[in-house]
Amino acid sequence: MKNFKDMLHKYAKLAVDIGVNIQKNQTLVINSPIECAEFTRLMAESAYKSGAKNVEVMWHDESLALIKYLNAPEESFKEFPEWQIKRLNDLVEKNAAFISIAASNPDLLKEADPNKIAISNKTKSTALKDYSNHIMKNDVAWCVISVPTKAWSKKVFSNSDENEAVEKLWNNIFKIVRADRDDPIKAWEKHIENNDKKVDFLNNHRFKNLHYKSKDTDLTIELPKDHIWCGCGEYNKAGTYFVANIPTEEVFTLPLKNGVNGKVKSTKPLNFNGNLINDFTLTFKDGKVIDFSCSEGYESLKKLLQMDEGSSYLGEVALVPFDSPISNSNIIFYNTLFDENASCHLAFGKAYSSCLKNNDKLTLEETKKLGANDSLVHVDFMVGSPDLDIIGETHSGEKIQVFKNGNWAF
Structure with missing residues (x-):
């Protein structure tokens, strides 16, 4: 293994300089588990060296969250601190950049009351809706x-002891995010360039619909007429190019809310707020989930689909080749950030309005009229497999193979 400390610093620099592309005199906000404090400090140091004016950290503690779920009354989960809402909206107004560390324990809330979890999720999503928009x-x-945590690492590498599991997860993350390269920044620039070629192909063809077909899936997804495919990076309102996910292998857009029909089966477990949802099949009619089955996490999936009117519709369509770095690791990460970038995926809930033409000029109601779904949630789930074929149909009726046996067909 290359020098661990050197790769830590490279990874922190990637997050700051490629991820949010921090600008001079800008504020960086880091949302971090307390267990990831060491790496959070490295990102703060890197941000200051790159010109940041200030770094604010919003700490959270899973153990305290679990204590509350197991002991607090249900009523307490209907409250959300007003000061947090105001602070986040103020930071957005001042063009801060935001980095979040997603490293939750997949089994954290296994014994918690699903009603409390559902109430808490809805309360938080409602309170932070403006920020999320x-x-x-x-x-x-x-x-x-x-960033690896002990509980997450042990879930991924269950046959290893805790320290070995953490080391293994670090090794895999460094490789997947290209922090093990001599020049990770250049490696990412090359990766973005290759990803952009796929984006251009899809935008040039402007498909009317995509037909997904595999052993367990037969699903047709219509796309809004004014949809746009996006890739690794995008521009914010101030014109700064940033990469929202590290790692990322996807090319994505939004579906037409009422235009999804057929059946799809998940191909990887979904970690939803400390509960695993596994081996589930969904049936769609006119965009809505009208039936579902599940081998694990049935109540969690049910609560997710019942979160609000939009949570039982789709908000994202993402294409990821089966032959990709994360998929080729043959590891189930139990972490959506990694698992979604090993597999084609869809998302329940809110659509990215950035995937519509002239999105910066559109109101929320206008995006809805164009076919974008709205919801308090946005939850990705994986559907890619080595036998997945995807056929794109253009508005002129031409059919073009987009995916063949799980990989790009062009």
């Missing part, structure tokens, strides 16, 4: 990364 419209630069 700014993020999903790319008004500001934002990035999600991940």
Whole structure:
């Protein structure tokens, strides 16, 4: 293994300089588990060296969250601190950049009351709806990364002891995010260039619909007439280019809300707020999930689909080749940031309005009229497999193979 400390610094620099592309005199906000404090400090140091004026950290503690779920009354989950809402909206207004570390314990809330979890999720999503809208419209630069924690590492490498599991996860993350390269920044620039070629192909063809077909899936997804495919990076309102996910292998757009029909089966577990949802099949009619089955996490999936009117519709369509770095690791990460970039995926809930033409001039109601779904949630789930074929149909009726046996067909 290359020098661990050197790769830590390279990874921190990637998050700051490629992820949010921090600008001179800008504020960086880091949302971090307390267990990831060491890496958070490295990102703060890197941000200051790159010209940041200030770094604010919003700490959270999973153990305290679990204590609350197991002991607090249900009523307490209906409250959300007003000061947090005001602070986040103020930071957006001042064009801060936002980095979040996604490293939750997949089994954290296994014993918690699902009703409390559902109430808490809805309360938080409702309170932070304006903030979430700014993020999903790319008004500001934002990035999600991940850092090994003991519980997460042990879930991924269950046959290893805790320290060995953490080391293994670090090794894999360094490789996947290209922090093990001599020049990770150049490696990412090359990766973005290659990804952009796929984006151009899809935008040039302007498909009317995509037909997904595999052993367990037969699904047709219509796309809004004014949809746009996006890739690794995008521009925020201030014109700063940023990469929202590190790692990322996807090319994505939004579906037409009422234009999804057929059946699709998940191909990887979904970690939803501390509960695993596994081996689930969804049936869609006119965009809505009208039936579902599940081998694990049935109540969690049910609560997710019942979160609000839009949570049972789709908000994202993302294409990821089966032959990709994360998929080729043959590891189930139990972390959506990684697992979604190993597999074609879809998302329940809110659509990215940035995937519509002239999105910066559109109101929320106008995006809805164009076919974009709205919801308090946006939850990705994986559907890619080595036998997945995807056929794109243009508005003139031409059919073009987009994916063949799980990989790009062009």
